[in-house]
Each structure stands twice: as structure tokens, then as C-alpha cells.
Amino acid sequence: MIEAQGLTKRYGATVAVDNLSFQVKPGKVTGFLGPNGAGKSTTMRMMLGLDNPTSGDVRIDGKHYRDLRQPLTKIGALLDAKWVHPNRSARAHLAWMAASNKLPSSRVDAVLEMVGLSTVANKRAGAYSLGMSQRLGIAGALLGDPEVLLFDEPVNGLDPEGIVWIRTFMQKLAEEGRTVLVSSHLLSEMALTAEELIVIGRGRLIAQSSTTEFVDRASGTTIKVRSPQLDQLQGVLHEQQLVTRLGQDETQNKVLFVDGNLTTDQIGEVAAAQGIVLHELTLQRGSLEQAFMQMTGDSVQYHAHDEIAAVTDVNAGAIDPGAVPGTEPKGSN
Numbered sequence: 465m466i467e468a469q470g471l472t473k474r475y476g477a478t479v480a481v482d483n484l485s486f487q488v489k490p491g492k493v494t495g496f497l498g499p500n501g502a503g504k505s506t507t508m509r510m511m512l513g514l515d516n517p518t519s520g521d522v523r524i525d526g527k528h529y530r531d532l533r534q535p536l537t538k539i540g541a542l543l544d545a546k547w548v549h550p551n552r553s554a555r556a557h558l559a560w561m562a563a564s565n566k567l568p569s570s571r572v573d574a575v576l577e578m579v580g581l582s583t584v585a586n587k588r589a590g591a592y593s594l595g596m597s598q599r600l601g602i603a604g605a606l607l608g609d610p611e612v613l614l615f616d617e618p619v620n621g622l623d624p625e626g627i628v629w630i631r632t633f634m635q636k637l638a639e640e641g642r643t644v645l646v647s648s649h650l651l652s653e654m655a656l657t658a659e660e661l662i663v664i665g666r667g668r669l670i671a672q673s674s675t676t677e678f679v680d681r682a683s684g685t686t687i688k689v690r691s692p693q694l695d696q697l698q699g700v701l702h703e704q705q706l707v708t709r710l711g712q713d714e715t716q717n718k719v720l721f722v723d724g725n726l727t728t729d730q731i732g733e734v735a736a737a738q739g740i741v742l743h744e745l746t747l748q749r750g751s752l753e754q755a756f757m758q759m760t761g762d763s764v765q766y767h768a769h770d771e772i773a774a775v776t777d778v779n780a781g782a783i784d785p786g787a788v789p790g791t792e793p794k795g796s797n
């Protein structure tokens with residue numbers, strides 16, 4: 465388990481990490497999500513004792529990294545896959561790591577096997593593709609068979625096959641009962657990889673929740689209605705305290721947008737009860753990445769305690785297809 469408490473890091477006038485408190489639990493992949501510059505790498509460096517917090521602290525199973533007796537047996541990390549000496553082979557690199565950390569040399573072949581590099585283990589690491597370098601980095605993280613693993617943007621620049629491999633591998637490590645924290649700036653990727661999410665923007669905590677809950681809240685829905693009796697329908701819906709807006713769709717038709725995560729069935733029934741003719745009833749979902757960028761981006765600063773309000777604002781923005789590029793029709797339900 466990793467626990468951060470009021471973790472803060474300033475570099476001069478820049479507040480890279482701002483009063484972060486969270487827990488990362490074993491047995492599941494936890495995504496550490498935020499746009500570039502949000503403070504993910506700085507937080508991970510502080511977990512590994514590579515940077516000191518300005519205030520607050522972060523502990524691994526109750527201990528600071530510097531107090532761990534054999535750190536690699538407790539926590540392993542992949543921060544930068546390309547830090548390996550290019551003229552060293554994967555095997556030589558891991559053997560050096562094992563020797564300098566007093567780990568049994570038998571672990572070298574074990575981790576090479578785990579990450580699928582056994583057949584190329586004697587080739588120089590400088591000739592490796594990015595995908596192979598990432599695997600070597602993961603092998604290094606696993607050398608001490610640690611309970612806690614940190615991966616900083618491990619799928620950046622990888623092809624789809626490499627991405628799927630890393631995703632599956634992380635899930636397997638979590639299933640073994642390990643604590644797995646993986647950072648990313650892509651919500652779409654984390655939605656497929658992580659069970660839990662810690663979301664930060666500008667160094668601050670925006671949300672900590674299950675991925676499903678976060679995605680549901682971030683991707684608000686709206687219903688588009690076309691009808692020759694739009695004004696009448698709008699009046700009826702207003703009477704029911706529903707939020708609606710008249711507008712135009714992409715083909716310049718006059719339409720009514722109904723907010724509030726309703727179903728098309730509900731709107732259809734209201735219309736039928738009033739004898740209102742409908743020509744179209746479509747459920748639209750806001751673009752997830754767009755909503756996420758609005759929550760974490762530069763334009764608005766959100767705070768953890770404003771989380772619900774922030775998500776509500778995002779949903780309100782996402783109902784207007786003109787305002788939110790990527791709003792996609794999803795068909796009626």
C-alpha cells in the first residue's frame with residue numbers, strides 16, 4: 465500500500481504537487497491520471513526518494529523509501545525505459561542491478577522470461593525497440609519481486625500490440641496481489657487498464673474513485689429531440705424541472721437538447737402522453753477525453769472538494785455538440 469499525506473513539492477515559484485493525499489491499495493491496477501505537467505512524475509519520484517517533498521509525505525507500507533532495508537524487494541519502478549547503458553545487453557544490465565542490490569542472480573533469467581526477452585537477452589540494449597526497452601525496464605522493476613510497482617507512462621509511444629501486452633501484464637501483476645500504480649495522460653487508456661483512478665490536475669487531487677464511477681460521471685449524456693412541436697415539448701419538460709436548450713444539429717435542423725442523464729424512453733413517454741409527434745430521439749454521449757481535459761486542464765482549476773460540481777459543469781458543456789468537438793450520437797436506447 466502507498467499512502468500520500470498532504471504531499472507538496474515546489475520548484476521555486478512552480479507548485480508541481482499541491483497537498484496531495486491518497487491511498488493506493490494492493491490487488492488492483494490504480495491509474496495515476498493527469499495531463500502533461502500535472503505532477504505525476506514528481507509524485508512518483510518522491511515515492512522513490514529521488515526528490516524530497518517540500519511538505520507532507522509519502523510512505524510505502526508505512527515506511528519512507530529511505531528507511532527500506534532492501535528497497536528493490538519492496539518497490540520496483542519503471543520511470544524511464546531508456547536509461548540503460550546502450551552497449552550493455554539486457555542480461556548484463558539486470559545482472560549488474562541484481563549484484564549491486566544483493567539480489568540472487570537467479571532472478572535475472574526469471575524476470576527475462578516473465579517479460580519475454582529471454583531470446584534477445586544477450587543483444588545490446590541500445591539496439592532494442594521502444595517496446596523491448598519498456599519490457600527491459602519492467603524486468604528491472606520486477607527483479608526484487610516487489611509487492612509495490614510504479615510505472616510512469618509505460619505505454620507512451622508503443623504500438624497497439626505493445627500497449628495490449630503492457631496492459632495485460634500489469635493486470636496480471638495486480639491479480640498476484642501486488643500494488644500497481646501506473647501513470648498516464650490518457651483517460652481512454654486508463655479506462656481499459658485500471659480498476660481505480662487517482663486523477664490530478666495542476667498538482668491537485670481532482671478525484672479518487674473506481675474507474676467505472678469516474679467514467680460514468682465524466683461522460684455525461686444528453687438527448688437530442690427533433691419534432692414539429694419542439695416548443696410545446698420544451699414547455700412540458702420545463703414543467704417537470706428538466707434542463708433543455710433549443711439549438712441546431714449538424715444538418716441545421718432545429719432540435720431540443722435535454723440534459724440530465726435521462727433515457728430516450730423517458731422523453732418518448734413524456735411526448736406520447738402529450739400527443740407530441742417525434743421525428744428523432746437520440747442519446748448523445750460527450751467525448752470522454754474532452755470532458756477529462758476540461759476537468760484537469762489549464763482553463764479551470766478544480767479542487768478535490770469541488771469534484772461533483774466540476775463534473776456537473778463538464779456534463780453541462782458536453783451536451784452542446786457545437787461546443788464540444790467529438791460529441792458523438794450513440795443511437796437511441
Ligand SMILES: Nc1ncnc2c1ncn2[C@@H]1O[C@H](COP(=O)(O)OP(=O)(O)OP(=O)(O)O)[C@@H](O)[C@H]1O
Pocket residue numbers: 475478479480481498499500501502503504505506507617649
Ligand atoms: N526539477 C524540476 N525543476 C523545476 N520544475 C520542475 C521540475 N520537475 C518538474 N517540474 C515542473 O513541475 C510540474 C509537474 O511536472 P511533472 O513532470 O511531475 O508532471 P507530469 O504530470 O509527470 O507530466 P509529464 O507527463 O509531462 O512528465 C511541471 O510544471 C514541471 O515543469
